[in-house]
Amino acid sequence: MTTLSARLSDADEPHGSHRAASPLIGFIGPGGDTQPLSAHAFGSKAAQLWRMNALGLNVPPAFVLSTALCGKPHAEKRIGSLLEQGIAYLERVTARGFGDRRRPLLVSVRSGAEKSMPGMLETVLDVGMTAATTRGLMRLYGNPRLAADCRRRFIEGYCEVVAGLPRGPFEDVLRAVQTAEDVTSDRELDPEALDRLAGLYLDLARDRFGTAIPEEPMDQLRAAAEAVFRSWDAPKAQDYRRLNHLENLSGTAVTVQAMVFGNASARSGSGVAFSRDPATGANGLYADMLFEAQGEDVVSGRRQPVGLGRLEALLPDVATQLAAGVGALEAAYRDVQDVEFTFEDGRLFFLQTRSAKRTPRAALKIAVDLVAQGMRTEAEGLALLDGIDLSQVGTTRFTGTAEVAARGVAASPGTVSGRVAFDGEAAKRLSEGGDPVILVRPDVATDDIAGMALAAGVLTRVGGRTAHAAVVARQLGRVCVVGCAPLAIDLDSRSARLGRAQVQEGDWLSLDGDEGTVFVGRRESVVDRPEAELDTVAGWMARTR
CATH class of the missing domain: 3.30.470.20 (ATP-grasp fold, B domain)
Structure with a gap:
């Protein structure tokens, strides 16, 4: 197996801390950096990976390129050499080769700013998948389906994130293959169907969009790293920084980590x-x-x-x-x-x-509990509440009774009534009339951050409590219900069905983010304030003056 680590000299390989010799790259794992990685220089994600590894948790080895490289056109040549150095490190500690036909190393390429920006920057998984390494992964794991699934996943991710192609045409191809195979989910596709799907993706990218997917793993890696750096300037990322007063951040790092496969088997x-x-x-x-x-x-x-x-x-x-x-x-x-x-x-x-991003109500309870449990001092508890408007920590609940139109998963608490909007543009238009708005979507991508900021509530057909969009909804203090299976949206008619009920864009809808329930029409709410916890915080303030 000829690997980058074999081609580089011993002097080029990472041993211990490289901070003095190479301030633009850090290493996490065996033989990696012995001193903590700075969140300012290498992003919060890499800094916490280093600490998890130091705590003895099982962390796949990784290397990280500094935030100092983000948005610097002259850094392109330097990035290539740093990627080669980092891959040599991963090859050495995993005993696999990047592009090897028998023991292929695959990597994830992920973002990481100094402050967490969940879902706002880009990620590319399964980098290193080629026709040759697909066969190698099949031999290594004895699992043809895993290899074929990783191959089609990489092509999907590369086309969407690196090439910037629209997701819709690829989803159409996936649905066509599922229909031909008489299945309802990609999990049910066998290796042959997944291999055919990958080929159809390649054809679509080439014939319709003029995009070729590199077969050289280092070309894939360089393109993925550059795409992650570019994502710093994406509109959704800029919107998020503006909404959260993070305009002073200098850029994102790029973390490259050995892949582990949650799609390997039923025990994964x-x-x-x-x-x-x-x-x-x-x-x-x-x-x-x-x-x-x-x-x-x-x-x-x-x-x-x-x-x-x-x-x-x-x-x-x-x-x-x-x-x-x-x-x-x-x-x-x-x-x-x-x-x-x-x-x-x-x-x-x-x-x-x-x-964790948390609602204002959760922030109050968590601060009080951490102090009561001896994990924080009172002064530190107050610091955890810095920026929280304590007048807004009450919980709302509906008065009276009403028929439930549909049920979903409660993702962010509270109650709200608002006018239905099916996209960010409609949310902007309806909110300008002075009424609250509920953003209703099949799923909410983080691209919808501007629409979420305008909305008072969010309702989705799929998704869970821990999806990035739900995390952002909680941080923004928006009521959120996800995974509402009875919801069916028809964008052509700008309408939606909730079980037996039909609503048009602009109609009133009500959400209960504590119970995960949805009601047609407008409802009245009252506010319950957590007086005991507020009294506790008032006592802290008095004692720390």
């Missing part, structure tokens, strides 16, 4: 876990996951996840390890953690942790 999967409920603040593990899935399937909100109970029933050892790991992270950071994980054939890996 991916998910997101919170150490406490980010909607209410209730103490206890809160998780969504999908079996036979990669991480983007969960956080994109395009598939309906299952809860922790399914993992506890099918893979209790993994569930126990997950609970222990998330608990250790909360104890280490002394704050609620949002943790991404994957398990491959029953082996658990931790891919990310960050302080």
Whole structure:
């Protein structure tokens, strides 16, 4: 096996800390950096990966390119040499080769700013998939379906993120293949159908859009890294920074990490876990996951996840390890953690942790509980509430009774009535009339951040509580119900059906984000204030003056 690590000299390989010699690249894993990576220089994602690894959690090895390279045209040549250095490190610690025909190394290419921006920057998974490495992955795992699935996933991701092609035509091809195979989900496609799907994607990209997918893995990696750097300037990312007063951030880093495969088997999967409920603040593990899935399937909100109970029933050892790991992270950071994980054939890996985005109501309860549990001082509890408008921490509830039109998954609490809008443009138009708006979508991508900011509530047909859009809704303080299966939207007629009820754009709809219920029409709400917790915080303020 001829690898980059074999071609580079020993002097070029990473041993211990490279901070003094190479301030633009960091290494996470065996023989990697011995000093913590700075979130300012390498992004919060990489900084926390380093710390998780230092805590002894199972973290796939990775390297990271500095935020200093973001948006710098002259850095292109330097990026290429740094990527080669990083890949040589991953080859050495994984004993696999990037582009190797027998033991192929695949990588994920992910973003990471100094402050977390969930879902606003880009990710490309399964980089390194070519016709040759597809066969190699098949031999390595003895699993033709895994290899074919990773190949078509890479092509999808490359076309959407790197080439900037619209997702719709590729979804049309996927639906056509599913129809031909008489299945309803891509999970039901066999290896032959997935291989055919990949070929159809390649044909579509070439014939309709003039896009060729590179077969050279390093070309794929360079293009993916450049696309992640470019995503810093995407409209949704700029909107998010503006809404959250993050305009002073300098750029994103690029983290390249050895792939682990949540789509490897029925004993594999991916998910997101919170150490406490980010909607209410209730103490206890809160998780969504999908079996036979990669991480983007969960956080994109395009598939309906299952809860922790399914993992506890099918893979209790993994569930126990997950609970222990998330608990250790909360104890280490002394704050609620949002943790991404994957398990491959029953082996658990931790891919990310960050302080959880939370509703104002949850922020209050969490701060009070952390102080009561001795994890934070009163002054630190007040710091956790910095920027929270305590006059807005009350919980709303509907008065009276009404017939439930549909039920979904409660993702962000509270109650709201508003006019139905099916996209961001409609939300802007209707909100200018002075009425609250509810954004109603099949799923909500983070591209919808501007529409979500204008809306008072969000309703989706698919998605889970931990999808990026639900995370952003909680952070913005928007009522949110996801996974509402009875919802059927007809954009041509600008209408939607909720079970037996029909609504037009501009009609009134009401959401209960605590119960996950949807009502047709307008309802009145009252506000309940958490007086005991507010009194506790008032006492902190008095004692810390």
